Amino acid sequence: MSSSSSPPRGRRPRIDRARTLRTALDLLDRSGLDALTMRRLADAMDVQAGALYRYYATKQDLLMAMAEHMVGGVAEAAAATGDTVWSERLVALARALRAALLAHRDGARVFAGTHATGAHTLGFAETVVGVLRKAGFSDDDAARTLFTVANFTVGHTLEEQAALSAHGAEPSSPDVLRAAVTPRDHPHLHATLSALTDTDFDQLFEFGLNLLVDGLRARHRPV
Template identity: 30%
Template sequence: MTVPDDDAGPSRPTPIPRRTPLNRERVLRAAVVFADRSGIEALSMRSLAQQLGVVPMALYKHVANKEELLDGMVEVVVGAIDPPTRGAHWKAAVRQRILAARQSLAHHCWACQVIQSRTHASPVVLEYMDSLMGIFLAGGVSAELTHHAMHALGTRMWGFTQEVFPTPEPPADPEARSAMFAQAAAQYPHIVEIATIASRDDGSPAGGGCDEQFEFEFALDVLLNGVERLHRLGWTRPGPGSRSPSG
């Protein structure tokens, strides 16, 4: 017979694990993970609250509404962009910074759409833009030329560009594809000539289909090389009736 141990006292209840408290950073990072997994269209305050295991009202203590949530998600993505290498030439440093932005956004396919939808820039976004301008200025590029270079870069500073018109995929059936190109060639011969370059198997970077990374870096280099040339020429903005910037 087992004698109860009177000294042991009453048994204590098993402690309930404490839930990690919410804060703004946790909410934003959870939203980024949600958008990465389910798409930005599926993101709502309610769906995010379900992922975090809280009621929707708990989120409003940290973000006022969905627009502020989206602003914060952009902050998280932009804040993760690697800084440029110290001491690099200004052109190489700008190039590296923009390609780092492209790499960061590549992990978040929704980010381009959200960045373009923002109506104001948050401090993190402004800091990124300020850093790019600072690289130009530190390299001796004038404030005036830097101003125009930032305009020329446009969305490319974030690592993405927009096509002017969407290009539909050609039919998979060889006969239908051939008929489509034949008809298009009769109407738009130059477009077809350029478009079919990408399908030539000649070992060029465009062979076998457009390489988006190559096209992005090509355009970026064209812009930066142009800015460097104008900088070396001591370019200033021409007045009315003056020659073009390339003159």
């Protein structure tokens, strides 16, 4: 006798946008972006592949929804720090975005390949631009800083996740660099090889973020 919780024989599992999105994120975390296809997603949900297109017309639509989901709560997480100084709030927003992308395997690749305009993504952008405009930055500088912060954060996280996903299957980037750099041909690189091959991604991110903020402080001309 079948369990009372089992679906009636022959009935397909329930499918909707929310379940499709959750399953796609689970599949991403287990197998990575390259393995995420609409067919594999349909198999994981035990449905026909065509059923998915009722909710996501293309894979790009699905990736956009995944990217939007990933950054949910980023602006709120940064606000929870209680920082009131513009530079500290900007740093908190960048850190929160990085953490959100790191929370999912290949999260930065998913986010970088989409142009989401949902409430979460626009909320993050609105918060960044608002922080800067209220601090006295011009509208143009505030908008361009949004792109700079987002591009730096996503780009850094792309490299970080790529390094973390190698799992020792191939020589690591630091090992490759050490083997390629010689004192005779690359004296400056050789002198800085310790820093160039450092895999402390937290430290590297904070250094770049501080450089960005220092440059903004130098440019800051409150009106």
